[in-house]
Amino acid sequence: MLYPLKFNPILKEMIWGGKKLPQKLNVEVAEDVKIGENFAVSGLKNDQSVVSNGTLAGKNMTELIETYKEDLLGAKVYQQFGTNFPLLIKYIDANDDLSIQVHPNDEQAKIKHNSFGKTEMWYVVDAEAGAGLVSGFSKKTSVDEFEQYHSSGKLMELMQKHSTTAGDTFFIPAGKVHSIGAGNLIAEIQQTSDITYRIYDFDRRDKFGNPRELHHELAKDAMNYSDDESGKVAYVAKANESVELASCQYFTTNVLNVTDSVSKDYSQLDSFVILMNVGGQCTIKAADVSIELNEMEAALIPASVAKVELAAGDSAKLLEVYI
Template sequence: MLYPLKFNPILKEMIWGGQKIPQTLNVKVDSDVKIGENFAVSGLKNDLSIVSNGALAGKNMLELIETYKGELLGEKVYKQFGTNFPLLIKYIDANDDLSIQVHPDDELAKVKHDSFGKTEMWYVVDVEKDAGLISGFSKKTTAEEFETYHSSGNLMELMAKHPTAEGDSFFIPAGKVHSIGSGNLIAEIQQTSDITYRIYDFDRRDKFGNPRELHHELAMDAMNFSDDESGKVDYKIKSNESVNIASCQYFTTNMLEVKGIVNKDYSQQDSFIILMNVGGKCSVEADGSSIELNEMEAALIPAAISRVELKADSARLLEVYI
């Protein structure tokens, strides 16, 4: 019988990372190692999540899907994606600015990489003073104008900068130029894709002294030059109710603040549910199984589970499904 699943963290060392993720997860890494990301739930071929709890501990995501198919994913999801888990669930610690970048849409990613595109969204878990990010252009532009700004060293003038606060959320469709600024701790929901086109990396060098690869021509093909929208999403939290933050063809994400006991009926979803903890502690119970979901952890509720009981003094969860 399937039950709520937790996975071993997949920690990613990044030039812009820090120590907040391993510290919060109580995972020991050397103090000079910069951890930028935790793939909390992943179906990427080279980064398959491995179950950490219960009878299925040690099984990876591909093995789970091959065994349980629609019971795990939902029948409609399995029919569409087969053994490809369709979402990548991350936590990101930007101890320094990420590169100015863009992601391809499905069509371009299929042609160039035989991959899904990358539409994503961010939820700001925590911020340091004066933190911000880049999302969209400061004005509608053209490829020719972009090239002029880029070649003259004035690219940052064309970037739209937005301050961030805890609880802010941004929707980042494929084609939107963006960068997470230093001082942001982010929960990210995205299509299963690891394709990023770097446009500008602040002339940084990696630990071997080499400049990181840029992807100018690919980025030019991918960018939506008319996108001057921030992508910021307005929503209001309601205790013990799911409040929608983002809905698109790739995922739906709700905010669910749990205070006390919340009973969720997922019988009509025909999809797995991901619960991402973005604040507090919460227990998750279903069909006699129980897990503790701590901050910056995520759980996968298989589609075969129709009812879940959530308990917390006060916790905030992102509720994600197809």
């Protein structure tokens, strides 16, 4: 019988990473290692999430899908994606600025990489004073104008910059230029893809002294030059009620502030649900199993698990993600 699943963290060393993720997850890493990402739920070929709780502990995502099929994913999701888990769920610690970048859409990614495209969204878990990010162009532009700004060293003038505070949410469709700035701790929901085209990397070098690879021509083909929208989502959170943050063909994400106890009935979704804890502590009870979901962790509720009970100590802030 399926039950709420937790997974071992998959920590990623990044030049721009920091120490917040291993500290919050109580994982030891070497002093000189900078952790930028935790793949909290992943079906990527070389980064398979592995169950950490219950009778299925040790099973990876592909094994789960091959065994449980629609009971895990939902009938419509399994029919569409088969054994490919369709989402990548991350937490990101930007101790330094990420590169200015863009992601391809499904058609471009299929042709060039035999992969899904990469539409994503960000929820700012925490932001240090002065933190910000880039989302979209500062004005509608063109290939030629972009090249002029890029070659003259003025590319950042063409970027739309935003200051950030906890709770800010941005929707980043494929083709939108973007970058997470230093000082942000972010929950990211995205299509299953690890394809990123770097446009500008602030002339940084890796630990071997080499400049990081840029993908100028690929990025030029992928960018939406008319996208001067901020992508910032306006919403009002409510106690113990799910409030939609973003909904597209790839995923729906709600925010749920749990201040007491909440009963959720997911039987009509025909989809798995991922719960991401972005603040506080929460207990999840379902299918005769109870798990503790700590801050910066995620749990997968299989599609066959219809009813879930959520309870917080003082309070907890969750993101609900499904297809």
